[in-house]
Amino acid sequence: AQTVTQSQPEMSVQEAETVTLSCTYDTSENNYYLFWYKQPPSRQMILVIRQEAYKQQNATENRFSVNFQKAAKSFSLKISDSQLGDTAMYFCAFRSLQGAQKLVFGQGTRLTINP
């Protein structure tokens, strides 16, 4: 079974700084999807960014980018020019292309952006 590990339970940075959230995963599959989801306080979870494993180029979405290291099974999220609205729980997730294609989440990292 696939597992996703986020080793940083909490992080805190100042507004406008850059922050990197870590994620590692375990799988024997060669192709799959990886996601970062954001869950703001008392608000719905939303997708931040996705990466397909066979694509070598790292995904970017405005201020959000990933560093995907397939061999190391590492998938970190970088947030540039952080804003107060980035304060949230961030979840890394893995989705297999086999079977029911279940989405497996990590434990989450609570990110606080300070003014």
Place this chain on the structure above:
Amino acid sequence: EAGVAQSPRYKIIEKRQSVAFWCNPISGHATLYWYQQILGQGPKLLIQFQNNGVVDDSQLPKDRFSAERLKGVDSTLKIQPAKLEDSAVYLCASSLDRGLASDTQYFGPGTRLTVL
């Protein structure tokens, strides 16, 4: 476009009581998911429907949990009888399901259940 709707938003019950949650997915979304999110953990999939059929319910405690999706639209998740360890946020999500694993899952606001 309306998002995923869930009700109630909060529920407090005594252990051994029963409770039901309701979810209405985004219009046209074929796939519906129920997740359990225990405090301090990531969401865990309980059951996945595609239209009326169950795709995956391997992590659903079937002795006490049940779910249905009549007519392939809205869904209910029931717990009977509830245990203390069922205290969690129950999230519903839906996706368009074009057969792509890249499909975005859209989440509802969740129902926070407290079992006393």
